Amino acid sequence: MSAYLEFRKITKRFPGVLALDDVSFTVERGTCHALIGENGAGKSTLGKILAGVYTADSGQIQLEGRVIAPVSPLAARELGVAMVHQELAFCPNLSVAENLCLGDLPRRAGFVDRAALRARARTMLATVGADLDPDTLIGTLSTGREQLVQIAAAVGTGAQIIVMDEPTSSLSAGETAELFRLIRTLKARGLTLIYVSHRMEELFALCDHITVLRDGRHIATEPIPATQPTRVVSQMIGRELRAHAPAHLARELGPVRLEVKNLSSAGAFNEINLNVRAGEIVGVAGIVGAGRSELVQAIFGLDPAVSGHILVDDQTLPLGSIEHALTAGLGLVPEDRKRQGLILGLNCRENTALAALPLLTRLGFVRRKAESALASKYAQRLRVKTPSLETLTAGLSGGNQQKIALAKWLARDCDVLLIDEPTRGVDVGAKAEIYQLLDELACEGKALLVVSSELPELIGLCRRIIVLRAGHIAGEVARAAFSEATLMQLMAGVPDAA
């Protein structure tokens, strides 16, 4: 008997990269099948080929022995394959019900039949056990809820295979647990799930099989019980990862570079006091909505309504002015690199030089040689993988985009770096490289304030961690006392058990 779903010699090229190279493996019906690999390994591409977003250059997909070649997401839907995206899949200005039925709005005499629309949406939502008002606007839903609506759309239209691309990357812990329950229910109903993720714990908790891709090639497909996380990681990166204590911890701290006193911004954070010294990496932890990003953006001068004091090298910084922040040597690597960090339509060289432009200018002219030299220096230092510095950043993988977003501020030679989510959506290999880099920067005497949702990241990297909760500092933890449990308790406001 042939397999339920089979990928045969799938190959796909993109400009400058071979995204998938002769990938073959099979997926069993009613299982949750994990696809893992570094960024750029091709896992999302493979999911998108199955869901009809891309078409393969060669190779074929067989579903129950029949060759299928979905040429569009709609065609894939008709074959019973749906995809749950991270990106906006809905019209945020329309209601849940309208979005769910957008492809086939119930009509009566040309008018939208609102009652039927609502009823149909309720039925679809019920299939995934979602308790949502169909009249809510999609734009007002949290990411987790929106995802639920996407799954409802998939299941409600009769999908048998659902591709999930990084479904938990912006979900809270509660939402993640909810999603996992739903996935198990769907599996019990005989649906097949292709689960694309970076997060090892999730895969081992949730999935039945795991397929590892590396540089577009198929490395292994194994049942979850037959493998271990360390084995999968080494399959992904082709080498053993070594855990090590960052070198900067052994160094003497310098003077205080950044000091924040009684910083407040209505609705975001209140009475924040903190300082970062030269050669120090200070972490900022907190759940979504605790005011972490708002805080670093305010320090960088992006919030005009902030009050309090910011001192850089004991000099008071005028509030709400990016120019003064820049002159004082501050740099901000924002959390959303595509929206805030990079100009995707410009190339690697131009993006790297963007913040340093005033330093690269003579009589208004950009000094091209100096610019290229600077860009290639940091591309090399950060090991950016790109066909050339003239490649548009839109064409790079997430990890390499993040490196360019970092390089922009290194090129400006900032002394105080505010880094919001240094490795979000970045693969394991690039993550290690970024950690290494941050460590080197601290050793060079730079002051780093790092915001992250990933506690292991902060625990591995920082000397101290400041925990924010609902806009207030809930506590500060020194390295000796680092543990996920301690931090989590502070973040969530659980009274100390001890």
Added chain:
Amino acid sequence: MFARLRVFFRFQESGLLLVILALGVLLTVFAGKVRTPVFERAADGMRTRVFTTDANGERIPLTVEKNKFLNAQNLAQLAKDTSFIAVMAVGMAVVIIAGGIDLTVGAIYALASVVGALVLHRYGAEGLATTSSPVQGILLGAGACLGVACLCGLFTGGLIVTLGVHPFIITLGGMAIFRGIAFVITKGQSVGAFPVAFRDFVRFEVGDGLSFVPLMSMVVVLIVGWIFLSRLAAGRRVYAVGGNELAARFSGIRVERVKLGVYLISGLCAGIAALLSLGYYGAATSGDGQGYELNVIAAAVVGGASLTGGRGSALGVVLGALIIQMISSGIVILGIDQNYSQIIIGSVVIAAVVLDHLNTWLARRRLTATAH
């Protein structure tokens, strides 16, 4: 051979050059012949007809047979007509690359023209001002014309930045306001009678009727625009703001200043075009430049400026202006009913955008193919 061709095709503007070439060939082939009288330039600069005697000994004007499109006079005319639009299109390109749109250019052109005309009129034959040299009057007129245009640009730019309203709305309003002001200050009358020297300067011709000044102005604006966009830090900021305004702000770029700047540039370019028209036509009315904004936007879009911002070049839009103008004059030369010209130009704009998408797609495929 192929390698060289491929290098040529990698330039964004190569497609436009091909279109221009193809249009030129088509027009030459289908234009047909025309007999034109031969002129002779006398020592005093006057053009006089040349006569000859035929077989019967009668004196008849000497004529030559020329291609209707491919002759020096027509090409000179085409160059002159293109210059006006192209100068404005360079300014428009800067605005569009920054992610904006400027509908005021036609109205600024009219307002700057009439203000300049009022000043020049004072120093002209019927004017009240008496001065020994016309240079003072011409400089004042030119200053007024360009100054008003810049002020208009600053006005729209300032409103867009301070109010944070979509530029389409602001410039739509600005368009009506500026033309209204032009109408009020002239009471709808045409203003002419400028110093003769000014007209002589702008209409100065080289060769067979080629107006040197408009053409050179276009070349200068093109070069300055090209340097600005591709070599200056300020130009880089324009691309950055148009490509991703938020990321530009996060990189410390003063987005408001850039936006103000691009509308100022667009206004200035409209002013330069207005000044050229003053010299060339010797008069201005508040109705001048009606609908120019659409031709200018069309030229920019045909020339590869992306309305979503972040993409475009000075050379591209000048070539775009040339294409639009070739089509306009082609319609006349081919004897097609003038009423069809709007339809044809509209179709060309749409076709250009489709071709641009196709070209981007091909470029991506080429990259994929050459990567391995």
